[in-house]
Amino acid sequence: MKALTQPELLEWLHESRPSRLQLLYGWADRVRKEWVGDAVHLRGLIEISSHCARQCMYCGLRAANKQLTRYRMEREEILNCALEAEQLGYGTVVMQAGEDGEIKADWMAEIVHWIKRETRLAVTLSLGERSQDEFKMWRQAGADRYLLRFETSDKKLFRAIHPSRYEVGSDRIELLRTLKALGYEAGGGVMVGIPGQTFESLAGDILTFRTLNLDMIGIGPFIPHAGTPLGSGALKPLIENGEQAPNSEEMVYKMIALTRITCPEANIPSTTALATINRTEGRKLGLKAGANVVMPNLTPMKYRSLYEIYPAKACIEESASDCNQCLRGQIHSLGRFAGRGEGGRGTVEVPLLSRVEAGLQLVQLAQ
Ligand code: 5AD
Ligand code: FES
Numbered sequence: 001m002k003a004l005t006q007p008e009l010l011e012w013l014h015e016s017r018p019s020r021l022q023l024l025y026g027w028a029d030r031v032r033k034e035w036v037g038d039a040v041h042l043r044g045l046i047e048i049s050s051h052c053a054r055q056c057m058y059c060g061l062r063a064a065n066k067q068l069t070r071y072r073m074e075r076e077e078i079l080n081c082a083l084e085a086e087q088l089g090y091g092t093v094v095m096q097a098g099e100d101g102e103i104k105a106d107w108m109a110e111i112v113h114w115i116k117r118e119t120r121l122a123v124t125l126s127l128g129e130r131s132q133d134e135f136k137m138w139r140q141a142g143a144d145r146y147l148l149r150f151e152t153s154d155k156k157l158f159r160a161i162h163p164s165r166y167e168v169g170s171d172r173i174e175l176l177r178t179l180k181a182l183g184y185e186a187g188g189g190v191m192v193g194i195p196g197q198t199f200e201s202l203a204g205d206i207l208t209f210r211t212l213n214l215d216m217i218g219i220g221p222f223i224p225h226a227g228t229p230l231g232s233g234a235l236k237p238l239i240e241n242g243e244q245a246p247n248s249e250e251m252v253y254k255m256i257a258l259t260r261i262t263c264p265e266a267n268i269p270s271t272t273a274l275a276t277i278n279r280t281e282g283r284k285l286g287l288k289a290g291a292n293v294v295m296p297n298l299t300p301m302k303y304r305s306l307y308e309i310y311p312a313k314a315c316i317e318e319s320a321s322d323c324n325q326c327l328r329g330q331i332h333s334l335g336r337f338a339g340r341g342e343g344g345r346g347t348v349e350v351p352l353l354s355r356v357e358a359g360l361q362l363v364q365l366a367q
Contacts, residue, residue: 003210003262004206004258004261004262006203006204006207009202009203009206009207009258009262010199010200010203012024012254012257012258013199013202013203013245013251013254013255013258014199015254016250021250021253021254024254024257024258024289025253025257025288025289025290027257027261028256028257028258028260028261028289028290029288029289029290031260031261031264031290032260032264032290032291032292034264035264035265035348036264036265036267036292036348037292037348037349037350038335038336038337038351039292039336039337039338039339039340039343039348039349039351040287040292040293040294040331040334040336040337040338040339041091041092041267041292041293041294041338041339041343042088042089042090042091042092042293042294042295042296042324042327042338042339043090043091043092043093043094043124043269043293043294043295043296043343044081044082044084044085044088044090044092044093044094044295044296044297044298044320045093045094045096045295045296045297045298045299046073046078046081046082046085046093046094046095046096046298046299047096047097047297047299047303047304047307048072048073048078048095048096048097048103049070049071049072049073049097049098049100049102049103050068050070050071050072050097050098050303050306050307050308051070051071051072051097051098051100051102052097052098052099052100052128053098053099053100053101053165054098054099054128054162054163054165055163056161056162056163056228057160057161057162057163057228057229057230057235058161058191058194058222058225058228058230058231058310059225059228059309059310060225060227060228060308060309060310060311061098061307061308061309062228065227065228067227068227068306068308069306070306071303071306072097072100072102072103073300073303075107075110075111077300078095078111079111079114079115079118081093081298081299081300081320082115082118082119082121083118083119084298084320085119085121085298086119086120086121088296088320088321088324089324089338089340090121090296091121091122091339091340091341091342091343092121092122092123092124092144092145092342092343093115093121093122093123093124093298094124094125094126094147094295095108095111095123095124095125095126095127096125096126096127096147097126097127097128098128099127099128099129099130099165100127100128103127105130105133105134105137105138106137108125108127108134108138108141109137109138109140109141110141112125112138112141112142112143113141113142115142116141116142117142120342121342122144122145122342122343122344123142123143123144123145124143124144124145124146124147124187125138125143125145125146125147126146126147126148126187128148129148129170129172129175132178135178135179135182135184136182139182139183139184143184144184144185144342144344145184145185145186145187145215145216145344146179146184146185146186146187147187147188147189147216147218148172148175148176148179148186148187148188149172149187149188149189149190149191149218150172150173150176150188150189150190150208151172151189151190151191151194152190152191152194152197152201152205153173153190153201153204153205153207153208154196154197154198154201154204157194157196157197157201157237158172160196160235160237161194161196161230161235161237172188173188173208173212176188176212176214177212180212180213180215185215185216185344185345186212186214186215186216187214187215187216187217187218187267188208188209188212188214188216188217188218189216189217189218189219189220190202190205190219190255191219191220191221191222191247191273192219192220192221192222192245192247192251192252192255193221193222193245193246193247193248193251194222194230194237194247195222195230195235195236195237195244196236196237196238196239196244197222197244197245198239198241198242198243198244198245199242199243199245200241200242201242201245202245202251202255205255206255206258206259206262207262209259209262209263209266210262210263213263214263214266215266215267215344215345216266216267216268216269216293216345217259217263217266217267217268218268218269218271219252219255219256219259219268219271220252220271220272220273220274221247221248221249221251221252221273221274221277222247223247223273223276223277223310223311223312224310225308225309225310225311226311231310249274249277249278249282249285252274252286253285253286253289254289256268256270256286256289256290256291257289257290259290260289260290260291261290265345265346266345267292267293267343267344267345268290268291268292268293269286269291269293269294269295270282270283270284270285270286270287270291270293270294271286271295272295272297272313272314272315273310274286275314275315276310276312276313276314279314282314283327283330284330284333284334287330287331287334287336288334293343294327294330294331296315296320296323296324296327297315297318297320297323298320301319304316304317337351337352340352
């Protein structure tokens with residue numbers, strides 16, 4: 001496949017004519033169908049802790065946000081959510097948290113191990129920047145995937161919005177390489193329309209996805225959170241060259257489509273942030289522009305509103321089974337089907353019906 005060049009990416013990112021955009025989304029949709037098929041994988045999200053030691057300038061979980069009541073789920077609660085994921089027919093659980101030092105490596109490893117032993121679920125972790133030893137221990141316990149968005153490939157902007165905990169600044173791109181080397185499927189991703197983010201840096205993000213050969217790529221709009229420096233306008237990173245990229249829906253669809261075309265094999269979610277800025281159509285439009293994954297929320301209701309990364313998050317009030325039904329309905333309305341397996345990179349599932357048909361054909365051939 002011919003990769004899009006930086007100038008071509010830029011041209012598409014600036015495109016606003018509806019007819020051209022329909023062409024782009026149609027192209028991405030064909031690439032999606034050819035490379036990862038019509039299955040939409042459901043990944044059940046468990047937000048296991050809202051404690052966070054970091055001060056990311058955009059995120060509602062940042063340590064300085066004292067407005068937030070913090071929680072950490074008990075082991076039993078997490079295991080029950082995992083069992084529910086299996087009952088609902090999901091292939092994966094994603095355990096996500098802020099960078100919480102009280103999530104101890106061996107405690108987490110035991111939970112991963114239990115889920116791998118007692119269920120058929122793939123296990124994805126998304127627990128922030130942790131040490132290589134911790135990544136290794138969790139991998140040995142059976143974790144299959146790790147998500148760590150690098151948020152922007154623009155080093156200067158990254159530094160401006162991620163005050164470091166350590167003397168040396170963090171390098172999430174390097175951590176993603178480490179995760180891959182440990183045998184994880186590695187997921188990166190970015191926010192679109194961060195104050196200080198240019199069109200050029202978005203094009204750079206897509207080229208970085210490809211260079212890293214990421215297995216999963218999450219893309220969502222930046223949503224201002226008033227309790228954070230970037231959301232309140234207290235911090236305005238300066239743009240030296242280029243033009244501020246908007247945090248619009250359209251910009252996100254363009255990024256998803258261009259990412260699908262550039263990284264055809266990747267698993268790409270239609271994100272909750274996208275559903276937040278367009279409740280009724282956001283997820284579906286993402287799925288039509290190249291995405292092939294959705295992440296229904298499994299977090300117990302009493303914790304839902306406390307995991308406030310950004311305000312007015314979609315699906316805060318819907319139970320796990322409501323989201324399950326809602327998403328399956330959306331998937332079917334697009335003429336697609338819900339994946340039944342783990343849905344790792346490179347798996348192309350066929351719908352159940354066509355498996356039955358294939359089986360019948362084999363029987364007929366044998367007769
Ligand atoms: N708007 C949109 N997305 C956000 N995230 C964090 N804060 C915001 C925000 N204000 C995203 C980041 C992070 C993921 C868990 O949530 O990309 O990696
Ligand atoms: Fe949660 Fe539709 S996905 S209500």
